[in-house]
Amino acid sequence: MPLSEGLSAAEAGARSARDGPNVLPQAARNGPLKRFLLQFHNVLLYVLLGAGAITLLVGHELDAAVIFGVVLINATIGFMQEGKAERALDAIRELLSPRAQVLRDAHRQEIDACELVVGDVVFLSPGDKVPADLRLVDARGLCVDEAVLTGESLAVEKSTEPVAADASIGDRLAMAYCGTLVSAGQGTGVVVATGAQTEIGRISALISAVEVLSTPLLRQMAGFSAMLTWVILAVAVAAFAFGTLVQGQAPGEMFLVAVGLAVAAIPEGLPAVMTITLAIGVQRMARRSAIIRRLPAVEALGSVTVICSDKTGTLTRNEMTVQRVISADGVLEVSGGGYVPEGVFRSAERELEPAATPLLLALGRVCVLCNDAELTLEDKGWVLLGDPTEGALLSLALKAGVDPLRQRAQMVRDDVIPFEAEHRIMATLHHDAHGDAHIMLKGAPERVLALCTRCMGLDGGERELDAEHWQQAISAAAAQGMRLLAVAERCAGSGLAALSVDEVNEGGFVLLAVLGITDPPRAEAVRAVERCLGAGIRVKMITGDHVATARAIGQQIGLAAEVKALTGAEIETMSDAGLRSVVLETEIFARASPQHKLRLVEALQAEGEVVAMTGDGVNDAPALKRADVGVAMGCKGTEAAKEAAEMVLADDNFASVAAAVEEGRTVYDNLKKAVVYILPTSIGQAGIVSAALLLGVTMPITPAQILWVNMITAVTLALALAFEAAEPDIMQRRPRDPREPLLTRFLMWRTVFVGALLVAGGMGLFLWELEHGASIPVARSVAVNAVLIGEVFYLFNMRSLTGSVLKPAGFLGNRYVLWAIGVLLVCQAAFTYLPVLQTLFGSAAISPAAWLRILGFGVALLLLVEAEKAFVRRNIEPSRNGGA
Ligand code: ATP
Numbered sequence: 001m002p003l004s005e006g007l008s009a010a011e012a013g014a015r016s017a018r019d020g021p022n023v024l025p026q027a028a029r030n031g032p033l034k035r036f037l038l039q040f041h042n043v044l045l046y047v048l049l050g051a052g053a054i055t056l057l058v059g060h061e062l063d064a065a066v067i068f069g070v071v072l073i074n075a076t077i078g079f080m081q082e083g084k085a086e087r088a089l090d091a092i093r094e095l096l097s098p099r100a101q102v103l104r105d106a107h108r109q110e111i112d113a114c115e116l117v118v119g120d121v122v123f124l125s126p127g128d129k130v131p132a133d134l135r136l137v138d139a140r141g142l143c144v145d146e147a148v149l150t151g152e153s154l155a156v157e158k159s160t161e162p163v164a165a166d167a168s169i170g171d172r173l174a175m176a177y178c179g180t181l182v183s184a185g186q187g188t189g190v191v192v193a194t195g196a197q198t199e200i201g202r203i204s205a206l207i208s209a210v211e212v213l214s215t216p217l218l219r220q221m222a223g224f225s226a227m228l229t230w231v232i233l234a235v236a237v238a239a240f241a242f243g244t245l246v247q248g249q250a251p252g253e254m255f256l257v258a259v260g261l262a263v264a265a266i267p268e269g270l271p272a273v274m275t276i277t278l279a280i281g282v283q284r285m286a287r288r289s290a291i292i293r294r295l296p297a298v299e300a301l302g303s304v305t306v307i308c309s310d311k312t313g314t315l316t317r318n319e320m321t322v323q324r325v326i327s328a329d330g331v332l333e334v335s336g337g338g339y340v341p342e343g344v345f346r347s348a349e350r351e352l353e354p355a356a357t358p359l360l361l362a363l364g365r366v367c368v369l370c371n372d373a374e375l376t377l378e379d380k381g382w383v384l385l386g387d388p389t390e391g392a393l394l395s396l397a398l399k400a401g402v403d404p405l406r407q408r409a410q411m412v413r414d415d416v417i418p419f420e421a422e423h424r425i426m427a428t429l430h431h432d433a434h435g436d437a438h439i440m441l442k443g444a445p446e447r448v449l450a451l452c453t454r455c456m457g458l459d460g461g462e463r464e465l466d467a468e469h470w471q472q473a474i475s476a477a478a479a480q481g482m483r484l485l486a487v488a489e490r491c492a493g494s495g496l497a498a499l500s501v502d503e504v505n506e507g508g509f510v511l512l513a514v515l516g517i518t519d520p521p522r523a524e525a526v527r528a529v530e531r532c533l534g535a536g537i538r539v540k541m542i543t544g545d546h547v548a549t550a551r552a553i554g555q556q557i558g559l560a561a562e563v564k565a566l567t568g569a570e571i572e573t574m575s576d577a578g579l580r581s582v583v584l585e586t587e588i589f590a591r592a593s594p595q596h597k598l599r600l601v602e603a604l605q606a607e608g609e610v611v612a613m614t615g616d617g618v619n620d621a622p623a624l625k626r627a628d629v630g631v632a633m634g635c636k637g638t639e640a641a642k643e644a645a646e647m648v649l650a651d652d653n654f655a656s657v658a659a660a661v662e663e664g665r666t667v668y669d670n671l672k673k674a675v676v677y678i679l680p681t682s683i684g685q686a687g688i689v690s691a692a693l694l695l696g697v698t699m700p701i702t703p704a705q706i707l708w709v710n711m712i713t714a715v716t717l718a719l720a721l722a723f724e725a726a727e728p729d730i731m732q733r734r735p736r737d738p739r740e741p742l743l744t745r746f747l748m749w750r751t752v753f754v755g756a757l758l759v760a761g762g763m764g765l766f767l768w769e770l771e772h773g774a775s776i777p778v779a780r781s782v783a784v785n786a787v788l789i790g791e792v793f794y795l796f797n798m799r800s801l802t803g804s805v806l807k808p809a810g811f812l813g814n815r816y817v818l819w820a821i822g823v824l825l826v827c828q829a830a831f832t833y834l835p836v837l838q839t840l841f842g843s844a845a846i847s848p849a850a851w852l853r854i855l856g857f858g859v860a861l862l863l864l865v866e867a868e869k870a871f872v873r874r875n876i877e878p879s880r881n882g883g884a
Contacts, residue, residue: 003137003190006103006121015117022116022132022194024178024201035082039075043229047266051259051703058252066704066840067263070711077714078272085279092286098639100131110385116191124176124187126420127618127638133198134176134189136160141185146170148179149200155183169199181640183618186418215296217671217742218274229266232686236262239693247696257693260703264685269714273674277722281667289650290660291634297646300628301612301664303738304537306604307657308597308613308627311543311550312483313388313636314654315529315557316519320392324482324516326473327359328455328463334399339375339382339391341398347458354400358460363512364402366487367393369411370428370440372418375404387419389485392517393442411438415499421544421617422593423447429492429499437492441504444546444591445474445514448486451504452511462510474514478548481556482516521557528658529557536734537661538609540587542597547590559587568592571599579603594619601626610738612657614649615641631657665736666726669801672742673721677798679751681713681791684758688783691763698776700766700783704841709787712827717795720820725813727800746872747801750865754794757864761857762787769850777844781832785846786854788828792821793862802869 007015030038040049048071056064098113103121113131116122122134124142136142136158143155150170159173169177176182176189178198195201236258243254282292292298309315325332325345332352336343345352345360354360373386375394384391394404411430414437419426425443432438441448455465474484488509496503529539539559543550547567554563565588571579576599583603589596594617601623604611613627616637621644624630632645633652642648649656685706692699701709743751762783769779795817799805812818831837833845 003121004103005106007117007119008105012104012115012117012120015119016115019117019194019197021114023114024198025196036075036079039078039082040071042271043226045071045075045268047229047233047262048268048707051262054255055259055703058255060256062840063256063702063704067259067707070704070707074268074711074714077711081272081276085275088279088283092282092291098129098131101125101128116194118191118194120191122189122191124182124189125418125638126182126184127616127640128182129639129643130176130178130180130182132178132191132195133193135192136174136176136187136189138188139185140187142176142182142187143184144176145181145183146177149177149203158185158187181618181643183640186416215278215299217299218271218278221274221675221742222271225267225270232262232265235265239690243693256703257689257699260699260701260706261686261689261693263703263710264689264701264706265682267678267682268710269718270675270678273678273714273718273722274671276719277670277674278667280722281663281670284666285647285660285663286650288659288663289634289653289656290663291648291650292646292660293642293648294646297629298664298667300610300646300738301661302668303610303736304612304629304661304664305735306538306540306609306611307532307654307661308540308542308600308604308611309654309657310614310616310633311541311545311553312519313652314614314633314649315521315525315541316553317522318388318519318636318652320388320483320517320519322392322396322515323518324477325360325363325396326470326477326514326516327458328466328469328511329359329458331473334396336395336399339384339395341375341382341395343399345399352458357458359456359458359512360400361402362456362460362489363487364397364400365407365411366440366442366489366512367397368402368404368407369413369430370426370442370487371404388519389483389517393485393515396515414497417499417501417504419443421619423501424544425504427499427504429496431494435494437494437496439490439492439496439499439504439509441488441490441509442485444544445470445484445486448488448509449511451507452486452488452509453507455511465511470511470514474546475548477514477516478546479552480516481518481549481552483519483549484514484516484546486514487512519553521553522653522655524655525653526557528655529559531731532658532661533558535661535731538584538587540589540600542589542592542600544592545590547588550588550590554588563587565590568596571596576603576606580606583607584609594623597623598626610735612661614654614657615645617641620644662726662731665730665733666724668736669727669730670721670724672747673724673798673801674718675742676747676750676801677721677795678714678718680754680758680794681710681787683751683755684762684787684790685709687755687759688762688766688787691759697767698770700763700780701787702780702842705780705784705843708831708841709784712788712824713791716820716824716827717791717817720795720814720816721798723814723816724799727803729803746876750868753868754861754865757861758787758790761790761861765850765853765857768853775844777838777842778846778850781843781846782850782854784843785828785832785851786857788824789854789858790861792824793858794865795821797862797865797869800869802872804866804869804873806866 052064052067099110100113100116101110101123116132139158139160142158144158145155147153152170163172163174179200239261240254240258243249244251281298285292312318319338321337323334330347332345332347334343334345371390371393373390373394375382375384375391411432413428413430415429417427425447427439427441430438452465454462456462478484488511490509532539541554547565551563551565564586566586568591580603584607601611601613610628612629612631613623614631615624616633618638618640621640624644629647630645632641632648634648634650635652688700765786766779766783769782796805796811831843
């Protein structure tokens, strides 16, 4: 196989079948049995199991069986939900599978890294994650960060020279190892090992551990539940002492009461519901093109106050077209849109014949030679592979009648200085048929103009460069939002074999033209910016483009009525304090490089902002890591940026960042709803038990019945809230203060309020039944159904924390709610009427009249909570900072 052709597709297929896919062995996960047993590993369940054991010892076998049964069912449900959440996250991780640039069948192409086989020729660029172990055959300034493998954080400069056979990994300079990151330069290598055979594959301990399904908030809630459990235990012990010592009740009976109290008050279902809410949120974000890499980002997204976004491709469409050619002899307009190479050149309404215009031919030649993109005509139209800016230049060259293939054959490329955001130029070295060297240069106008002394007229003649003429034309194009790129050329005589930055910086170039490239804003980004501003989130544009271009685009996108801009050079002259004082009020940072991004994030955070920052290049990694939510581009982003980011955008679109913020807020809302939904059940039931104890009446609900209620609500009703869609005003609220606790004072009030209503309903109806001659099992069944039906109505209330639900959509809007209620009603019918369950739970059939009373209670609860919401909306909410 010649290195210039790579493997054939057939050979690659055969090798892949022989060696298997290029994937690293998965880190070992807990087996199903261990994961199931881990479900019991929490204080709550220890308490329940202990209570079950003692219940058994004191001779209540049936109650004990029910307690054990419910604990088992709870654990099974937790196990299944956790499995579902993990599968959801696994599926999302698969969306992030890395890609590799390879040479196959003599064509450069991009494939999934898992398809690589031994012998493949792979190209490396800055920001790439090396996809397999490679023997380098070409390395130009190639630096690789091998920290994952060697622990050495300084990047290593690679070469192709052989090294001693016994050299250690860190010294094998001719190798690039799987999993390491290219930090600079270019390289080509041949795959020598894939998958488990690679160095990193062999050191399985190094493979990143599976992420735990948790976030700071969930951990905080888990801590809260654990603390609650101990408090409840203390209360239960106190109740036991009170009953036996003060009221003189039998210890056996009192023990059951104490167990009932503990079981009632401990919110068993809460952790599972919170985990599933989070997983559903992550899935929803993925559906809206925002792929979460680290779960805590979901929470941070909900409280983002500033989004710093790249311009090109994120706020704009990244469909570049050269519409203006600024030449020494005036401005030419170019017709045609997109990459389709059909269009004409006009100067003052006069059409120019490119073949008869030497400048256009020379310009077209530099455009195709100083260019790494490919533009091909396929069935679906013109398809671009590579950088859109370069695609626009290829299209321009084709419009000028310049054939890229012929040019590249006639003027062979010897060397290249690739484009990098820091120095904003690209240069290539070619030699022609006579052996003369030519340097082709393109880049940001101020950089290129500084290297030019002369310029070319339309007729091909050279003359002195009139800086003022160029500046004026450049400013005019930038003010219209055009992206600007200057193109120049220099003959370097014979003998020049390699290109260095110093060589280019010597200057002496002939300026051919400055190109005005349009890149229209994305319509959806404009809408998303508006939504963000409405949601109290500032949007800042950070771009490598010219300040005037950025300003015009910023205005078109609606960043502010009057946009303020700073340039990278200005940032450089500012102290940290100086930057902090202006950073909030400035919308645009132009000609900014990745280092400036880091300073901006730091300045914003110092001002107390929660920052989301987008990025794509290898040098953006520090800023992405530093931001509260680092956002990497999924399409044009490098692997280095993705590794550093918390979230990856599948479509590189700003609208997806805004969508993720919206989903982040929704997840937080739904977590709150789940908590404020589950806690009142606990409080209500504990209240009923305590009230009965204090009043000295029979227990209205037995421990087994309490467990039943908790289990049924956790798997049906509370889970339905995890699927709740965003509230309509979600993007009209101010961002949430990250220091705000999940349970605000208002939510605590709501918990206690509804808990009290449940106590009143359950206890009231129980006593009413007893008063009217019902048996204890019947009265208890009424009490249990009252609590559950109360919960059903409260579920409708909780579809919005403070908004009214008294409208058709309030009741019918979430089909999971309806499903959950359907399941609950079937369960309750079984509980009330099925003989087996009657024996197990001590329940009994109840009359239609009793059902009507229960229903009446449910409706009353619904209306009371709605009345409370209306009061809050009218009197408290306007002064509160954002939502509930
Ligand atoms: P961002 O994506 O951060 O909004 P950007 O992509 O517009 O910004 P860069 O890609 O850093 O910014 O480009 C900055 C400038 O560099 C451009 O205005 C252009 O003049 C020049 N430039 C862009 N691409 C190339 C290229 N492939 N070759 C040479 N010069 C380029």
